[in-house]
Amino acid sequence: MSxxxxxxxxxxxxxxxxxxxxxxxxxxxxxxxxxxxGTVRAPSGQAQRLALGSEFGMQMRLGVPYRISNTVVEFEQDRLIAWRHFSGHRWRYELEPDGSGTTVRETWDASRLRHKWLLRLLGFTRTTGPNMERTLERLAAQFPEGER
Structure with a gap:
């Protein structure tokens, strides 16, 4: 696989x-x-604002409920935030000012994992891109243009 x-x-x-x-x-x-x-259900424990080194858990559901732990591994105020799951893959959001708004770039990086075959077997390599597109749509919906 590529x-x-x-x-x-x-x-x-x-x-x-x-x-x-x-x-x-x-x-x-x-x-x-x-x-x-559609897998992220709720934060586990107190949902405090994230900062570099923050650890936070999420209640998830992918067929069955489970909990996942995350650590914020990249943080630059108003520009970059990324967290790593226990298995090592990262979710990164990069923000760039763009005229009257922001270009948001979301990256899923599982390139350093040893057991990539498991992600492929579970379908993540197929579904992650479309899921990120939906996430960015939902993020945009939190800031309706006419209400600024």
Whole structure:
């Protein structure tokens, strides 16, 4: 399978300032609201604002309920936030000012995993791209253009 299957990126213009988008992404309580995969259910424990080194859990459901732990591994206020799951793959959001809004780039990076075959077997290499597109659509919907 192509290495690009394990490193996927999507981007979208969001009609909001980078600070507004960043604050939403740094709030784990909002992750179920914007999740395009339908698997993120709720934060585990107190949903505190994320910062570099923050550890946070999420209640998930993919057929059966489970919990996943994450650690914020990249953080640049209003520009970049990324967290790593226990297995090592990362979700990264990069924000760039773009006229009256922000271009948001979401990246799923599973390129460093040892057991990539498992992601392929579970269908993640096929479904992650479309799920990221839905996530970015849901993120954009949090900032309706006419309400600014």
């Amino acid at each position: 290495p690009s299957a394990y490193l996927q990126t999507r981007e979208r213009f969001i009609a909001a300032a980078p600070h507004e988008v960043f604050e939403l992404l740094a709030n784990p309580a909002m992750h179920p609201v914007i999740d395009g995969s």
